[in-house]
Amino acid sequence: MDAITLTVNGAACTGSPEARKTLADFLRDDLNLTGTHLGCEHGACGACTVIVDGRAVRSCLMLAVQAAGHEVTTIEGLAIDGELGPLQQALWDSHSFQCGFCTPGFVMQATAFLGDHPDPDEQEIREALSGNICRCTGYQSIIEGVLLAAERNRAR
Amino acid sequence: MTAIAAERYTGASIKRSEDPRILTGAGRYVDDIKLPGMLHAAFVRSPLAHALVLSVDAEAARALPGVVAVLTGADLETMTVPGPDALMALLGWAGPTPEFTLLATDKVRLVGDPVAVVVAESRYVAEDGCDLVEVEYDDLPPVVTAAFALDPSSPPLFANLGDNIARPHSRTEFGDVSGTFADADRVIDFHIDVHRHQNVPMEGRGCVASYDADLGVLTVYAATQSVHVTRLAVAARLGMTPDQVRVLAGDIGGSFGLKIGASREELAVAAASRLVGRPVKWVEDRGENLTASGQAREESFDVRAAVSNDGDLLGLDVKMIIDTGSYPALGVTVPDIMQAMLPGPYKLAALGFESTAAITNKAPYVAYRGPWASETFVRERVLDLIAKDLGLDPVQIRLRNVAPRTDPPALMITGRPLVGVTSRESLERVAELVDFPAFRRRQAQARAQGRYLGIGVATFIEAAPGPRSPEGPSGPMGLESMRLRLEEDGIVALFTGQMPHGQSHQTTLAQIAADEFGVPFEQVRVVVGDSDVVPFGLTGGSRSATMTGGVALHGARQLKAKVLDFAAHLMEASAQDLLITDGHVWVRGDPASAIAVSEVAQSAASGQFGDDVDATLEVQATFDGGEGGWSGGTHCAIVEVDVETGLVKVERYVAAEDCGALINPAVVEGQIRGGVAQGIGAVLLERSAYAEDGNFQSSTFMDYLMPTACDVPRIEIDHLETVPLDADVNFRGVGEGGMIVAPPTIVNAIEDALAPFGVRIYEQHLPPARILELIAEADPRP
Numbered sequence: 001m002d003a004i005t006l007t008v009n010g011a012a013c014t015g016s017p018e019a020r021k022t023l024a025d026f027l028r029d030d031l032n033l034t035g036t037h038l039g040c041e042h043g044a045c046g047a048c049t050v051i052v053d054g055r056a057v058r059s060c061l062m063l064a065v066q067a068a069g070h071e072v073t074t075i076e077g078l079a080i081d082g083e084l085g086p087l088q089q090a091l092w093d094s095h096s097f098q099c100g101f102c103t104p105g106f107v108m109q110a111t112a113f114l115g116d117h118p119d120p121d122e123q124e125i126r127e128a129l130s131g132n133i134c135r136c137t138g139y140q141s142i143i144e145g146v147l148l149a150a151e152r153n154r155a156r
Numbered sequence: 157m158t159a160i161a162a163e164r165y166t167g168a169s170i171k172r173s174e175d176p177r178i179l180t181g182a183g184r185y186v187d188d189i190k191l192p193g194m195l196h197a198a199f200v201r202s203p204l205a206h207a208l209v210l211s212v213d214a215e216a217a218r219a220l221p222g223v224v225a226v227l228t229g230a231d232l233e234t235m236t237v238p239g240p241d242a243l244m245a246l247l248g249w250a251g252p253t254p255e256f257t258l259l260a261t262d263k264v265r266l267v268g269d270p271v272a273v274v275v276a277e278s279r280y281v282a283e284d285g286c287d288l289v290e291v292e293y294d295d296l297p298p299v300v301t302a303a304f305a306l307d308p309s310s311p312p313l314f315a316n317l318g319d320n321i322a323r324p325h326s327r328t329e330f331g332d333v334s335g336t337f338a339d340a341d342r343v344i345d346f347h348i349d350v351h352r353h354q355n356v357p358m359e360g361r362g363c364v365a366s367y368d369a370d371l372g373v374l375t376v377y378a379a380t381q382s383v384h385v386t387r388l389a390v391a392a393r394l395g396m397t398p399d400q401v402r403v404l405a406g407d408i409g410g411s412f413g414l415k416i417g418a419s420r421e422e423l424a425v426a427a428a429s430r431l432v433g434r435p436v437k438w439v440e441d442r443g444e445n446l447t448a449s450g451q452a453r454e455e456s457f458d459v460r461a462a463v464s465n466d467g468d469l470l471g472l473d474v475k476m477i478i479d480t481g482s483y484p485a486l487g488v489t490v491p492d493i494m495q496a497m498l499p500g501p502y503k504l505a506a507l508g509f510e511s512t513a514a515i516t517n518k519a520p521y522v523a524y525r526g527p528w529a530s531e532t533f534v535r536e537r538v539l540d541l542i543a544k545d546l547g548l549d550p551v552q553i554r555l556r557n558v559a560p561r562t563d564p565p566a567l568m569i570t571g572r573p574l575v576g577v578t579s580r581e582s583l584e585r586v587a588e589l590v591d592f593p594a595f596r597r598r599q600a601q602a603r604a605q606g607r608y609l610g611i612g613v614a615t616f617i618e619a620a621p622g623p624r625s626p627e628g629p630s631g632p633m634g635l636e637s638m639r640l641r642l643e644e645d646g647i648v649a650l651f652t653g654q655m656p657h658g659q660s661h662q663t664t665l666a667q668i669a670a671d672e673f674g675v676p677f678e679q680v681r682v683v684v685g686d687s688d689v690v691p692f693g694l695t696g697g698s699r700s701a702t703m704t705g706g707v708a709l710h711g712a713r714q715l716k717a718k719v720l721d722f723a724a725h726l727m728e729a730s731a732q733d734l735l736i737t738d739g740h741v742w743v744r745g746d747p748a749s750a751i752a753v754s755e756v757a758q759s760a761a762s763g764q765f766g767d768d769v770d771a772t773l774e775v776q777a778t779f780d781g782g783e784g785g786w787s788g789g790t791h792c793a794i795v796e797v798d799v800e801t802g803l804v805k806v807e808r809y810v811a812a813e814d815c816g817a818l819i820n821p822a823v824v825e826g827q828i829r830g831g832v833a834q835g836i837g838a839v840l841l842e843r844s845a846y847a848e849d850g851n852f853q854s855s856t857f858m859d860y861l862m863p864t865a866c867d868v869p870r871i872e873i874d875h876l877e878t879v880p881l882d883a884d885v886n887f888r889g890v891g892e893g894g895m896i897v898a899p900p901t902i903v904n905a906i907e908d909a910l911a912p913f914g915v916r917i918y919e920q921h922l923p924p925a926r927i928l929e930l931i932a933e934a935d936p937r938p
């Protein structure tokens with residue numbers, strides 16, 4: 001087990017994960033960042049989505065050692081000075097979620113998407129989020145939250 | 157003091173107090189629990205549906221560095237107490253009761269049946285250990301269909317039963333069944349199948365069990381719909397008294413009926429923790445969840461309908477066979493409620509109902525969001541099939557058959573009064589919201605262009621809680637308890653046995669209590685998830701809106717009276733002259749007299765008054781459901797079927813729903829949309845599939861297809877709140893309705909779309925391949 005260094009939520013971290021350890025397990029077990037959830041561990045549900053170097057990534061399909069030298073953002077890294085970030089605030093205002101288990105994955109996927117597409121329409125959002133599964137909501141409230149965040153970003 | 161709050165929280169879409177933690181990754185789910193010295197469990201599972209277990213060799217696994225223990229079925233048997241499934245015992249099930257062990261000993265009964273548990277320093281090592289456990293099996297003939305299970309030649313799964321009948325055949329008649337059928341203009345026969353599908357919460361099952369040998373106490377961190385049912389289950393199977401078991405639960409990632417009591421795996425983990433004296437965590441992976449956690453809804457129905465030439469549904473005679481899978485769970489109780497609910501809101505004169513439950517080598521039949529929902533599927537399908545035969549409009553045939561709202565109320569032929577039912581209004585509302593004539597014109601134009609649009613409606617009612625029965629000592633769902641206390645910091649604390657897993661109780665119950673007591677919403681704390689401090693309770697069955705909402709209202713009222721009685725001493729005023737608003741007690745007409753409720757609570761705690769003054773600002777409240785009532789509604793879908801690919805697109809979906817008074821409209825709408833999404837998934841995508849040899853074929857999300865944001869349309873919701881029955885509590889349950897009524901709504905629309913091909917649909921699962929088969933098999937009529 002070689003030591004790796006990576007940046008997580010803006011801070012440098014080191015660790016010595018086994019080669020087979022997923023990034024998700026490394027974040028959860030070694031760094032205690034339990035906001036990243038595991039919903040399927042085969043890359044289908046999107047609950048474990050994090051952002052690596054600006055791109056949404058399924059942390060259950062990436063090994064921790066592959067993240068060495070890269071910049072990782074998790075759900076814990078989105079709040080600004082303890083306040084909800086603008087997307088999180090819009091999702092709260094829109095009653096977007098219920099049980100909350102899929103939530104971190106949706107928030108990270110939508111964060112990456114809005115970064116590249118600041119002015120999306122509903123269908124683009126649906127397609128961008130179609131790799132994330134939510135069992136509770138029927139998605140409409142999530143879509144509305146992302147639309148609201150985009151609208152507020154444009155007004156800013 | 158601040159201005160007196162004129163507006164009420166109840167009825168407003170108050171933002172959820174759960175969300176700040178959920179949106180920041182600060183929710184605490186069971187997999188987030190980390191205890192000192194914690195070990196991890198993984199299960200060795202059967203690859204065969206039905207086989208004798210000849211031997212289990214765990215030596216190599218035990219020798220693996222990092223493995224702390226490997227427990228086989230035989231090991232577990234010496235450490236635990238045999239007994240029935242906890243939920244079945246709680247329900248008072250007295251029918252056939254299979255005898256089985258927590259981990260397989262003599263035989264395995266489904267693919268995924270747990271055979272051994274490996275406990276290790278990490279989950280990775282635990283799974284490595286599983287690979288090293290060698291199990292020798294001897295194949296038995298798999299019992300994969302209910303038909304084979306009911307054949308006396310099928311090998312019994314459970315030796316003590318001697319056959320594969322989970323519930324013996326029974327028949328009940330309501331009204332004059334033979335006379336009704338003899339006098340009917342027409343008698344129509346159908347066979348209708350509902351396929352197996354399942355809950356699939358995004359968080360699977362899991363627990364952390366931690367045994368303290370010094371105290372003799374087992375603490376279980378659980379994902380459960382009831383910490384108390386889990387506590388009873390763990391205590392019973394581990395041979396402990398309930399007070400030696402404490403169950404804690406935090407955030408729960410969905411359940412939809414799956415997580416009730418304690419599964420065999422959770423009980424094995426609890427026993428393992430007691431054995432090794434260290435905390436043990438088990439969180440199932442998705443493969444385990446899909447394969448072995450439980451499935452639902454595999455039923456078949458032979459239906460005879462007695463019909464008049466005008467379209468009156470006079471009687472039904474239904475023979476149901478339910479495939480309850482292997483180990484005992486809720487399935488055997490489903491026929492009772494299915495029978496009671498089959499008439500729905502309609503004025504049937506007669507119902508014959510018979511049922512048999514079969515045991516098969518498949519996952520157990522668990523509760524899934526409206527477990528009895530197939531009664532609605534059958535009834536609403538039958539109405540459309542009759543309407544097509546008679547050339548009637550789907551709304552008209554339903555309006556024709558809905559029982560009128562009368563005083564005294566009409567009775568369902570199975571007995572319960574249809575008091576306050578608004579099926580007629582919901583049908584009429586749907587017909588207002590959706591322009592049927594315009595749709596029919598558009599449908600005709602589309603067909604001329606080779607495009608196939610269809611419209612479907614379906615109606616349901618749900619006993620959530622159900623009407624008060626005149627002779628009953630309490631309401632339809634028994635009693636709900638809540639403890640309420642005014643804390644010294646002014647917080648009104650509600651202790652409830654509800655165990656929210658997405659339902660937003662920490663918001664909705666606080667809304668009700670804040671209004672009733674007179675404090676800001678933020679000043680109410682809803683305490684859940686600790687069997688040592690919350691009263692008995694269970695989240696499920698669309699229970700909480702009425703029952704827990706009701707006890708929150710009445711409990712807050714009682715607590716307020718108690719606080720005012722005490723404050724009367726403190727403020728030297730008559731309690732009748734005191735008010736509580738915005739967290740302050742004040743003398744009517746004298747705002748300057750206001751003191752904060754925290755001050756009142758601190759005075760009570762200080763003991764400055766003698767024993768003659770009751771200074772305990774706490775009440776134990778119960779609520780029996782009041783006058784109760786029905787929830788229900790009518791849904792309408794417009795779909796387009798691509799007859800080349802078989803793909804179905806839901807173009808529009810409208811729900812007219814009545815759940816009485818809304819506590820929080822956004823929460824209600826989330827429940828409805830979520831249920832509808834599951835119903836759409838059930839029809840178009842989801843199926844728990846077994847091969848002929850009993851191998852499970854949908855153990856990943858590549859095979860078990862879940863609806864995504866591209867599959868679920870916008871769902872338009874219209875609320876009816878037409879008939880208050882109770883003086884105070886008219887909130888009704890809404891959690892299950894969407895999942896109950898969406899499947900027939902979608903199937904009815906698909907059949908309508910395929911009408912030019914003469915397609916008639918007698919099943920619920922309609923993936924593209926099946927749509928193409930139906931078209932190919934159909935016999936177009938002129």
